[in-house]
Amino acid sequence: MNILNSQVEAYIEQLNRIAFIEDEEILKEMEDYAHKNDFPIIDRTVGRLIYLITKLKNPKLVIELGSGYGYSAYYFAKAMNYGKVVLTDYQEKNLSMAKSYFERLGLLDKADFRVGNAIEIAKEYKDIDILFLDLEKTKYLEAILRLKDNLKVGSLVIADNTLWYGKVAQDNPDDKTAKIKEFNEYMFKSREFFSILIPLRDGVLISSKIE
């Protein structure tokens, strides 16, 4: 769902489409797959935000929790100068698609593909520079509580869908919405993080680990 006024959303989308991006054809193919199969992926706008943040941050280690078939991971990998993005997903099929897209994109050397429980896999890594949350929405708070000590000071957490169709702003939230609200509130209250929630698409929360 789009939180923004649909005309404004369409205008931003128009800008996205006139912007040059080297891998346009393959990205379009990945987006078409999502539309045909009703597979939730970040869109171009959030992808471009991720690309820009990654360029500014110059991370060595990015961990994605919930990678699907690699669309969001593309923007990290493309912007990275060195190091790796670790893609995680429960579904082997998703990651084998991701691998084949990454092969076509010439990005295989910038990625590791790990099938299994994303939080357990991420636990194996120390000194994470960027942690991207796009797994089951009820798991965001658990993920941050279990992984915050694996993040470098100065690292970033980027969490998608944190406005959850705008439902976080409504009274009497359902269980999933309540879990996302808990996560958002934790990130804003915590003295370990400095957080902002950007109302792009379905909401992107970005936090810096400050201590």
Ligand SMILES: C[S@@+](CC[C@H](N)C(=O)[O-])C[C@H]1O[C@@H](n2cnc3c(N)ncnc32)[C@H](O)[C@@H]1O
């Ligand atoms: C929203 S999709 C990811 C889309 C991807 N980030 C993108 O924008 O291109 C969420 C994915 O996370 C996977 N997933 C959800 N919870 C998970 C978990 N706890 N461990 C591993 N994978 C998980 C699902 O199988 C699904 O493919």
